[in-house]
Amino acid sequence: xxxxxALGASxxxxxxxxxxxxxxxxxxxxxxxxxxxxxxxxxxxxxxxxVKRFGDFVAVKECTLDIYEREFFALLGxxxxxxxTLLRMLAGFEKPTSGRILVAGEDITELAPYERPVxxxxxxxxxxxxxxxxxxxxxxxxxxxxxxxxxxARVEEAMAMLELSRFGKRKPHQLSGGQQQRVALARAIAxxxxxxxxxxxxxxxxxxxxxxxxxxxxxxQETTGTTFIIVTHxxxxxxxxxxxxxxxxxxQFMQVATPGDIYEAPNSRYVANFIGDVNLFEGKVVRVADGxxxxxxxPGLARFKSVAPEGCVADQQIWLAxxxxxxxIAFEKPSEASNAVPGKVVDVGYLGSISHYHxxxxxxxxxxxxxxxxxxxxxRTINWEDSVWLExxxxxxxxxxx
Amino acid sequence: xxxxxxxNATSIALGFAFLYIPILLLVIYSxxxxxxxxxxxxxSTKWYSSLLQNEGLLSAAWVTLRVAVVxxxxxxxxxxxxxxxxxxxxxxxxxxxxxxxxxxxxxMPEVITGLSLLLLFVAMNVDRGFWTVVIAHATFxxxxxxxxxxxxxxxFDKSVEEAAMDLGAPPxxxxxxxxxxxxxxxxxxAWLLSFxxxxxxxxxxxxATGPGATTLPMKIYSQVRLGVTPEINAVSxxxxxxVTIGVIFASYTTKRASARQEREMKAVDAGAK
Numbered sequence: 305x306x307x308x309x310a311l312g313a314s315x316x317x318x319x320x321x322x323x324x325x326x327x328x329x330x331x332x333x334x335x336x337x338x339x340x341x342x343x344x345x346x347x348x349x350x351x352x353x354x355v356k357r358f359g360d361f362v363a364v365k366e367c368t369l370d371i372y373e374r375e376f377f378a379l380l381g382x383x384x385x386x387x388x389t390l391l392r393m394l395a396g397f398e399k400p401t402s403g404r405i406l407v408a409g410e411d412i413t414e415l416a417p418y419e420r421p422v423x424x425x426x427x428x429x430x431x432x433x434x435x436x437x438x439x440x441x442x443x444x445x446x447x448x449x450x451x452x453x454x455x456x457a458r459v460e461e462a463m464a465m466l467e468l469s470r471f472g473k474r475k476p477h478q479l480s481g482g483q484q485q486r487v488a489l490a491r492a493i494a495x496x497x498x499x500x501x502x503x504x505x506x507x508x509x510x511x512x513x514x515x516x517x518x519x520x521x522x523x524x525q526e527t528t529g530t531t532f533i534i535v536t537h538x539x540x541x542x543x544x545x546x547x548x549x550x551x552x553x554x555x556q557f558m559q560v561a562t563p564g565d566i567y568e569a570p571n572s573r574y575v576a577n578f579i580g581d582v583n584l585f586e587g588k589v590v591r592v593a594d595g596x597x598x599x600x601x602x603p604g605l606a607r608f609k610s611v612a613p614e615g616c617v618a619d620q621q622i623w624l625a626x627x628x629x630x631x632x633i634a635f636e637k638p639s640e641a642s643n644a645v646p647g648k649v650v651d652v653g654y655l656g657s658i659s660h661y662h663x664x665x666x667x668x669x670x671x672x673x674x675x676x677x678x679x680x681x682x683x684r685t686i687n688w689e690d691s692v693w694l695e696x697x698x699x700x701x702x703x704x705x706x
Numbered sequence: 707x708x709x710x711x712x713x714n715a716t717s718i719a720l721g722f723a724f725l726y727i728p729i730l731l732l733v734i735y736s737x738x739x740x741x742x743x744x745x746x747x748x749x750s751t752k753w754y755s756s757l758l759q760n761e762g763l764l765s766a767a768w769v770t771l772r773v774a775v776v777x778x779x780x781x782x783x784x785x786x787x788x789x790x791x792x793x794x795x796x797x798x799x800x801x802x803x804x805x806x807x808x809x810x811x812x813x814m815p816e817v818i819t820g821l822s823l824l825l826l827f828v829a830m831n832v833d834r835g836f837w838t839v840v841i842a843h844a845t846f847x848x849x850x851x852x853x854x855x856x857x858x859x860x861x862f863d864k865s866v867e868e869a870a871m872d873l874g875a876p877p878x879x880x881x882x883x884x885x886x887x888x889x890x891x892x893x894x895x896a897w898l899l900s901f902x903x904x905x906x907x908x909x910x911x912x913x914a915t916g917p918g919a920t921t922l923p924m925k926i927y928s929q930v931r932l933g934v935t936p937e938i939n940a941v942s943x944x945x946x947x948x949v950t951i952g953v954i955f956a957s958y959t960t961k962r963a964s965a966r967q968e969r970e971m972k973a974v975d976a977g978a979k
Contacts, residue, residue, distance in 0.1 A: 397868055417871040430869035434887045443883075444873030477966075495873065 337547060338562075339372035346409060348373045348531050349394065349499060354403035356389050356555075363389040364400075365555040373498075376525050376532045378542035380578075381552035387535045390552075391501050394533070395424045407499065418447070424501040427508075429488035431476040437463070437487050438472040444495040462490040465524065482513050489521070493528060500525075502534040506541065518544050539579050543567070551575050567627075572706045576625040583631070583671045585624040592616055597703055599624055602667050609642040610701040623704045630700040631673040633661055633686060634693050641695040647671065649690045661686060663694055729946060736939035743934045753940040763941055766925035770905060773836065773921060777843035778851075778900035784844065785851025785900075786893055790885075792852070793859040811849045819846055820913030827914065834916030842914035843907060847900035854899060854960075858892035891963030898956035902949050 339345040347370035356364040364386040371377045379387035392398045394405060396417035404413050412420055423444065432440050438459050445455045463469045466486040476484055485505065492500050505521070506514045522545050525532045536542050542549050543563040550560045551574075559566060559575045570576035573584060585608065587601030597612035599622065608624055616622070638644055650670065651662035654677075661673045671694055686692060710718070736754075740747025757763060788808050792801070811819060823842045827834055866888070870880040886893070908923040915924065922945065926938055 395868075395872055397872075416876075417868070418874045418876050422872075424869070424872045426865045426869055428863055428865050430863060430865040432866060432870070432884055432888075443870065443875075447874035447879070491869075491873070 337374070339375070340370065340548065345372055347371055347406075348375075348408055349533070350404075350406040351390065351394075352404040352406065354390070354393065354405065355401045356386070356393060356398060357401045363555055364393075367403075367555070367557060369550060369557065369560065371531065371533060373531055374529055375548060376522065376534070376546045378546035378549045379533065379535045379552060380537070380539060380542040380549050382537060382578075385552040386555035387537075387552050388503060389555075391424075391503055391533065391535045394499075395422055395501055396420050421497055422499040422501055423492045423495055423497040424503060425488045425492040425505050427504040429476075429484050429508075431484060431487055431491070433476055436473050436475055437468060437479070440476070440487055441490045441494045443491065448495070458494060462494045465493075465527070466490045466520075481508055482517070485509060485517060486520075489524065493524065493530065496528070497530065499531045499533060502532060504535055504537070507536075507538075514541070515544075521545055543579070551578055553578075568702075570625065570702060570704070573623055573625070573704055576702065576704065581628050581672060581674075583626040583628065585626070585669070587622060587624060589616055589618050589620045589622055591618050596698055597622075599703070605667065606643075606645065608701065609698045610703050611699055613703045613705065616703065616705070620705065625702040625704055626671075626696060626700065628660070628672040628674040629676075630696055631671065632695045633663070633673045633675055634695065635684070635686075635690070637693045638695045642698045643701070644693055644695045645671075646691065646693055649686060649688055649692055652686065652688060659686075661692075663692060732939055733943045733946065736936065736943040738936055738939070741936065743936055743939065753936040757937050757940050760937060763922070763925060763937070766920050766922045767941070769836065769919055770922040773839050773843060773911075773919075774901050774904040777840045777904045778847060778897050780840065780844035781848040781851045781900040781904075782893060782897040785848045785853075785896055786855045786889075788848070788852045789856035789859055793856055793862075794864075808852055809849050811846050812853070814846075816846070816907075816909040817913075820910040823910065824913040834914060835919040838914045838916065839911050839919055839921065842910050843900075843904040846907075846910060847903045850903060851896035851900050854896040855889060855892050858889050858963075862888065891959050895956040895960045898952050898959070902952040902956075905952070906945065906949055 349369075349371040351367050351369040354364055354367045355362070367386075367390065379390060381387045389398060393400050396412075396415060396419075400413065404411055406412065407421060432443065435443070438456075441462050442455045442459045445458055450458070459472075460469070463472060466489060468483065468486055468490060471479060471483060471487075476487065479487065485508070489502075489505065492502075502521070506517045509517055518541060521532070521534075525545075532545075534542070534545065543566075546563060548560060548562055549566050551558045551566065553574055558578075559571045561569070566575060566579050570579065570582075576582045576584070585599070585601045587599040587608070590598040590600045590607060592598075592612050595612055596609055597616055599608040599610060601608060601624070610624055632638075637646070645665055647663040647665045649661055650664045651660075653660035656677070658674055658676050661675065663671045663673060665671060673694060735743060735746075737749050737751060738745075738747055739750040739752070792805050792808070795801075820842070823838075823845065824834075827838050832838060862885075867880055867885055870884040871877070875883060906923060907921075908927055911921045912924055912927075915921070920928075922941065926941065929935065929938055
């Protein structure tokens with residue numbers, strides 16, 4: 305992954321944290337690809353003030369979102385947050401209560417599913433059990449009235465792309481889960497739609513297969529140049545595959561940004577908590593000066609210093625979010641540190657490449673710290689009951705106002 | 707497997723004896739040499755061959771078969787449509803009433819069903835005959851067909867239909883190319899069930915029929931009133947055989963379909979693991 309280097313001095317590039325920990329913290333897969341920043345680009349999909357109610361339950365609240373051509377866009381959130389409803393509205397299986405959906409500038413809100421230029425890969429794969437793999441993949445082309453030999457060629461192409469050529473004559477029940485998943489994907493891309501929708505496409509696969517399938521999805525998306533929209537509740541999956549992520553909760557977008565921004569600059573406690581691990585300190589702003597903010601987080605506790613967010617004022621209630629891998633842990637009190645707190649180690653988790661530490665502070669709050677085991681032997685290892693100091697520079701904490 | 711205790715063995719023997727001794731007796735007497743039904747005169751198949759000369763019985767059998775084929779086809783189509791509406795459309799105002807109305811004939815006394823149909827035909831001034839019997843049979847066997855198809859539709863993955871529509875198939879094409887092939891086994895067993903129901907119905911047919919459309923059960927019943935002949939035993943034995951084959955075949959198709967489905971589910975699970 306050469307993109308990682310582009311981050312330069314970013315402290316996230318934990319050395320040796322390769323295979324065991326899969327949280328990939330790279331920004332957009334194609335560096336420089338950011339059509340959402342380009343005002344001359346028009347979106348391929350636009351959700352305009354979409355509201356969806358099921359009886360009294362509001363599944364989607366006033367959502368507006370632009371998705372651009374060739375994007376791999378992830379809708380991420382816990383179950384029931386409205387992400388699948390949003391996808392099903394784009395596919396045409398649900399009608400929005402109000403609002404419009406546009407594809408390439410054209411209003412498709414009233415179109416039936418079979419009239420839309422989108423194809424979907426279903427969570428259950430929804431393969432036709434009575435048809436062979438070839439017939440499954442060719443089904444959409446047959447509906448178009450494409451000539452038989454053209455269908456065969458296109459099916460062959462899709463099967464080759466997903467390494468399914470050997471299974472063309474089999475029925476779905478004669479395939480493994482991973483193979484079924486690839487057939488479902490092949491069927492969704494066979495018609496070369498402008499937009500492919502993926503509803504929890506890898507949910508049924510085991511972890512190892514899932515990671516493999518994630519890279520396959522990215523490869524297919526890149527080679528076909530299609531816009532992919534994926535719905536997932538798995539934050540690692542969203543981080544790995546997508547160019548941008550919309551984090552959803554209770555039918556609303558909490559944040560829409562690149563994986564890198566979502567991780568490094570979450571806009572709320574909800575997002576910070578949902579993506580990766582985070583330590584949260586609740587406190588009050590004492591004062592704002594020179595772009596830094598001083599935080600009082602309890603009587604008798606040393607104040608924290610952090611980069612001030614925009615519009616931060618004194619006495620405001622805020623939360624300081626701190627990623628565990630950005631907390632340094634040491635025996636001695638660091639001499640030059642803006643933020644240093646003493647504590648006692650209550651838990652140690654050794655994972656080989658990295659170690660987790662749970663440190664209890666004087667006020668009882670527990671802080672998680674993560675350290676890469678870059679040296680093979682250490683003079684003195686940090687252990688249970690050890691008194692330690694936690695330290696971090698003012699740039700690494702994120703001050704959240706909601 | 708636990709072995710039968712003597713108590714279990716006795717109860718099962720009593721149960722089966724209760725159910726099947728009369729039928730067995732009828733089958734045995736159909737091979738009776740003697741002209742007197744109740745006197746055993748040795749083995750013979752002569753009543754089966756004399757049956758072939760009995761034109762009244764044969765034409766009644768032909769009517770019955772035609773009625774059964776047409777009415778069960780009609781009942782299967784209507785029952786399948788009703789089942790789809792009940793399962794697919796989900797909640798709509800009056801759904802409970804609607805499903806109640808479809809299944810009411812299941813428990814309705816046949817005499818009442820027959821009588822009401824007769825009143826309808828009379829009121830509409832329809833000539834009673836072949837078609838009125840067909841309609842009457844379709845009416846009461848349709849609810850059985852609906853029950854059979856509905857059971858299959860309940861565990862049908864709706865996203866398969868959505869996938870077909872998503873790939874560009876309008877609703878009718880989706881139904882013909884995807885839904886129907888998948889539920890075909892249950893549709894076939896619904897047809898077989900309706901067929902057997904129509905084949906052995908006496909009460910409703912006697913209300914709905916008219917001149918020239920006497921079904922076999924009616925013929926048998928009217929002949930029996932004049933005295934049981936060994937020929938009747940023979941024709942009844944043939945009917946028992948037909949109905950048995952129909953029922954066995956229907957339950958076999960259903961079972962095989964559900965076994966295959968289970969296998970497919972297992973394959974999916976195993977693949978996902």
